[in-house]
C-alpha cells in the first residue's frame with residue numbers, strides 16, 4: 001500500500017509527522033450516498049443521523065452536514081460540537097445513558113430531540129423541562145454485536161428501558177401533557193447480516209404497537225439506531241446494504257400500515273458504516289525485536305487506537321511499499337501495558353526502523369477513543385479531498401498536556 005486518495009503516504013508522513021490519522025473525503029461521501037440512496041428509494045421519510053461518537057472532528061461532521069445528514073449525539077458536548085459543525089437543532093438527536101441532572105440542564109437551552117434511557121431519566125428531565133417529543137431507548141431483552149464489547153441490547157446491557165416497562169414510561173409522559181412521541185432501539189454494532197436488521201425492526205415494531213396502542217398515539221419517528229458493519233478481515237463479506245434497506249423498509253412499511261402508524265420518520269444512526277473504512281492510521285516502525293516471539297513496535301499505541309486493546313478488535317496492517325508475508329510478528333505500540341498490541345501473529349514483510357506501518361479501517365472509534373496514557377501526545381488528523389491533504393486537527397504538544405494544571 002502506498003497511496004490514499006491518490007496521495008503518497010510517505011509524503012503525508014513527511015509533511016504531517018506520525019502517528020497520523022488520515023481520512024478520505026470522497027470515500028466518506030460514497031459511503032453516505034450509498035446508504036442514503038438504498039433506504040430513501042424505498043422509504044423517502046428515512047433520515048440518517050451520523051453518529052458523532054464514532055468520529056467527532058468538526059471538519060468531518062461538517063462533511064456529513066453538507067451531505068444532508070443529521071447528527072446523533074451521546075453527550076451535551078457532542079450536541080455543541082454538532083451545532084459548531086452547522087447542524088440545526090431539529091437535525092440533532094441526543095441519546096444519553098444515565099443522563100445526569102447537569103446533562104439535562106445543559107440540553108434545556110437546545111431544542112434537540114432526546115431519546116431517554118429509562119423511565120427514571122424522564123423523572124430527571126422534567127425537573128428542568130418537558131421535551132416536545134418523548135422517545136425512550138428500548139432494550140428488547142436480546143442484542144447482537146460484532147463482539148461482546150459492542151453489544152448494546154440484552155439482559156447484560158446497561159442501555160435502555162426493558163420493553164416490558166416501556167408502556168408505563170410513555171403513559172407517565174402522556175400524563176405530563178406530552179402528545180408527540182418517538183421510539184428508539186439499538187442492540188449492537190458491526191453487524192454484517194441484512195436479516196439481523198430486518199428482525200430487529202420487526203421486533204421494535206411489535207414492541208411499538210403494544211406501547212402506542214396503550215397510550216392511544218402514533219410514533220412521529222422510529223429510530224433503529226446504527227450497527228451497520230464493515231468487513232475488518234479479508235474473509236468477511238461486506239454488508240449488503242441494498243438488501244438490508246429493502247428488507248428493513250418492507251417490514252417497516254408493512255407494520256406501519258398494519259398498526260395504523262401512518263408514515264413516521266425512519267431514523268438511522270450509523271457511525272462505523274459511514275466512516276470506518278475512510279480512515280487510516282499512519283505510524284512509523286520504531287523498533288524490531290526477536291524475543292520469545294518476533295515483535296515490531298511502532299510510534300503509536302493503545303493511546304492512539306484503543307480498539308484492539310479494548311475489545312481485541314482486528315485491523316489489517318500494511319508496510320508502506322513492501323509486499324509479502326516473510327515474517328510472523330506481533331505488532332505493538334509503545335505503551336507500558338502488555339495488552340498494547342495492534343495485531344498478533346500477523347504475516348508481514350520484514351520491517352525495518354523508519355518503515356511506515358499503515359493500519360486501516362480506523363475512521364470510526366479511532367481518534368475519539370485516544371488518550372494521553374503514558375503521557376503520550378494525541379496524533380494529528382488530516383483530511384484528503386481530491387488528493388489535497390488538509391490538517392483538520394494539529395498534533396498535541398507538551399504544553400497542551402500541562403495546560404489544565406493550575
Ligand SMILES: Cc1ncc(COP(=O)(O)O)c(C=O)c1O
Nearest residue numbers: 051189190226227269270271272
Ligand atoms: C445509540 C447509538 N446510536 C448509534 C451508534 C453507532 O453505531 P455504529 O457505529 O455501529 O453505527 C451507537 C453505537 O454504539 C449507539 O449506541
